[in-house]
Structures are given as structure tokens and as C-alpha cells.
Amino acid sequence: MEIAKRDKMIIQLQAAIKDNHDGVLIKIKELGNIQKDNRFLGSVYEDYRRYRDYIIQEKEREKRQMERLVHYLEKIVLETNLTDNMTRRAIMEQNRILGQLDTVKKELDKLVSI
Numbered sequence: 001m002e003i004a005k006r007d008k009m010i011i012q013l014q015a016a017i018k019d020n021h022d023g024v025l026i027k028i029k030e031l032g033n034i035q036k037d038n039r040f041l042g043s044v045y046e047d048y049r050r051y052r053d054y055i056i057q058e059k060e061r062e063k064r065q066m067e068r069l070v071h072y073l074e075k076i077v078l079e080t081n082l083t084d085n086m087t088r089r090a091i092m093e094q095n096r097i098l099g100q101l102d103t104v105k106k107e108l109d110k111l112v113s114i
Helices: 002-035 041-079 084-112
Strands: none
Touching: 002 041, 002 084, 041 084
């Protein structure tokens, strides 16, 4: 039960983070358009842009770590004598990470396109 509660909390936190990122991306677009008309918004726009750049760096770091985990699990499965059960668990974990990696790549593409 504790794991289910923890997983639910993690999902809620991930949703809140995504909403926050989406809000920042919307503000960046809005400020980019408005700053052309108002020179005082230039510094605010730069703050949002720097925050977006920071998010991009974090997503790239997350992507690299996930890729390392996938390769590590692949290496373990191929080079060690695991039991059938352990091999299945490693492959399941690898597939789960690959799914998360796809999500991170999509989020990164979305951030970079702005």
C-alpha cells in the first residue's frame, strides 16, 4: 500500500511540474510578443528565457541518465548469468525507462521549439 501511495504522490507531483513548465512556456511566448511593444518587459522576458534554458538543461541531463540506465540494464542482461525472473524484471524495468525516456524527449522537443 505504501508503494501505491508513493506512486500516486509522484504522479501528482509530475503533473504539477508539467503544468508549471507549460505555464512558463505560455508566458515566454506572450512576453516575446509583448516585449516588442514594451521595452521594460525585456528583463522579465530574459528571466523567463533563462528559466526555460535551465529546464532544457535539466531535461537533457535527465535524458542522458535514462539512456545510461537503459544501456546498463542491457549490458547486465547480456553479460551476466541472471535467473529467468531477474532477466524478466530487468527487461521490464528497461522498457519502463524507455517509455519515460520517450516522454522526456517529447518534452524536450516542445521546450526547444519555443
